[in-house]
Amino acid sequence: MNWNPFKPEPKKQIVPKAVERDFEREYGRxxxxxxxxxxxxxxxxxxxEADLAMSKSAVKISSDLLGNPLCEPDPGFLEMVTALDTAMKRMDAFNQEKVNQIQKTAMDPxxxxxxxxxxxxxxVKRREQALQEYKRLQSKLEKYEDKDKTGTVIAKLHQAREELRPVQHDFTVKNEQLLDEMPKFYNSRIDYFKPSFESLIRAQVVYYTEMSRVFGDLAQQVDRVEMTDDERERENEARLAELRGLSIVADD
Incomplete structure (x- = not known):
């Protein structure tokens, strides 16, 4: 809590230390x-944002491949790229559904x-302002209580008590209300967020279940050519070596 050391502090304990500790603990939480x-x-x-960017990029890559002259002379390769494009568009559609679900049931809450x-x-700020006003008027009251009780002092003492009474009540109400409601608000978080996070998990489960089907279908179409990754790498290297041997790419 804010505390100004240059302001006079009342001798009387305004808020019991145990109550102040409780307040600071609850507000800290x-x-x-x-x-x-x-x-x-x-x-x-x-x-x-990353999910959307990923699926949109995947769709763009497959779409660009379809429009690339590489696919035209090879019907088998064209069929494979077409299958990839279909899979990427299905993935993007399911991903958009997942994102919409997460936005509605998790992000918005x-x-x-x-x-x-x-x-x-x-x-909390209003409570602190009320406390500082309470302290100020309590210090003012104590100042007159310490003076000799002349007629003027007695009148000012009475006035100080009258000024203090509504401020004391205002602080007490604000303090008790916060001490009562802050724990309730904190403890409500579980019941509030539980449905949202359950929906988040379900959205992920549905999405990846669908992705398993999408890529399972794609795998059946692209796995017709039996070739290991090492074999593909050796074939690529061989083709690249042939390209490097062409005169138009030869080193000067």
């Missing part, structure tokens, strides 16, 4: 929750939950 919620929201946004924290922080 909410500050941590706010930070973690913002981080999770940010990370999920990055994940969604996260945003709504985060929107509560500014009001909470403002309530």
């Amino acid at each position: 909410l500050q941590q929750l706010e930070e973690q919620t913002k981080k999770l929201q940010k990370d999920m946004k990055k994940s969604i 996260l945003k709504r939950f985060s929107s509560v924290f500014p009001s909470l922080n403002m309530a």
Whole structure:
């Protein structure tokens, strides 16, 4: 909590130390929750953007291959690239469905939950302002209580008590309300987020189940030519060696 050492502190203990510790503990937990919620929201946004970029790039690659002259003279290769293009478009469609589901059931609830924290922080700020006013008027009251009780001092003492009473009540109400509601808000996080995270997990399960089917179908079409990766690499090297032997690419 904010504390100005240059302001006079009242002799009377305004807030019991145990109560102040409870308040700081509860507010500290909410500050941590706010930070973690913002981080999770940010990370999920990055994940969604990366997912969309990945599937869009995959579709573009397969589409570019289809329009490339490489495919025209080889019907078998053209068939394989066409199968790849179909698979990438299916992947992109399922990915978009997954992203929409995550946005609706996880991201949007996260945003709504985060929107509560500014009001909470403002309530804590108002409580702190009420506490500082309470301390100021309590110090003022104590100053007159320490003076000789002349008629003027007694009148000012009475006035100070009258000024203090509503401020004390205002702080007490704000303090008790926050001490009651902050733990409730913190403990509600599980019931609030559980459906969202369950939906997030289900969306991933559905997506990767569909991807297993999509790439399973693709594998059946591209695995017709039996060749290991080593064999493909040796064939590529042989073709590259032939290309390097052409006069148009020969070293000067």
